[in-house]
Amino acid sequence: MKVTRLFFSAMLFAGMAFTMQSCGGDTSTKSEEKATTKVEEKVVVEDNPMALGEKIYMEKCVVCHQANGEGIPGAFPPLKNSDYLFADKVRAVAQVLNGSNEVMIVNGVSYSAPMPQQVNTKEEAVAVINYVLNSWGNDGGKVTLEDVKDVVIDPRQ
Numbered sequence: 001m002k003v004t005r006l007f008f009s010a011m012l013f014a015g016m017a018f019t020m021q022s023c024g025g026d027t028s029t030k031s032e033e034k035a036t037t038k039v040e041e042k043v044v045v046e047d048n049p050m051a052l053g054e055k056i057y058m059e060k061c062v063v064c065h066q067a068n069g070e071g072i073p074g075a076f077p078p079l080k081n082s083d084y085l086f087a088d089k090v091r092a093v094a095q096v097l098n099g100s101n102e103v104m105i106v107n108g109v110s111y112s113a114p115m116p117q118q119v120n121t122k123e124e125a126v127a128v129i130n131y132v133l134n135s136w137g138n139d140g141g142k143v144t145l146e147d148v149k150d151v152v153i154d155p156r157q
């Protein structure tokens, strides 16, 4: 009886080890896939400013403004259909460069939490704002580097 149980646990252990190993196998394939995606990503990003904007959005903005651009009502304002955003694109570029700490009304809802500085260059700021202006059904037009030439980048904190 005891032997059978021992044998059974050994089988179970072997089974687990096998499963773990096959997961490990998956990871190595995934990292290869990742490497390929990175090369492709670089090409796409250089040729396509919308792709750069999307990359920045997914890395930096998505935690607060959410994948659907709707934010979190009362905490993080929406970028989808934002009357405040559409009213002043240059201001939006300045806000991602320098942060924002004011009370603002976006689509009738008041927001007052501060947004920290998000990006360091005007190129990045323009790319991400253009992505936001043209995502989730937004038809917000474009902002150019020329439009934001007078924006002053505050010293980094």
Ligand code: HEC
Pocket (backbone or CB within 6 Å): 056, 057, 060, 061, 062, 063, 064, 065, 075, 076, 077, 078, 079, 082, 084, 085, 086, 092, 095, 096, 100, 101, 102, 103, 104, 106, 111, 112, 113, 114, 115, 116, 118, 119, 128, 129, 132
């Ligand atoms: C830590 C959370 C957080 C992150 C990350 C963040 N934001 Fe914000 N964002 C806020 C908050 C909070 C406000 C409101 C700020 C205020 O009241 O002064 C805001 C305001 C804005 C506004 C103006 C209001 C509106 O809804 O139109 C824009 C545009 C904006 N963010 C874009 C971005 C972009 C683009 C990124 C990424 C590069 C980003 N934010 C990253 C929290 C965040």
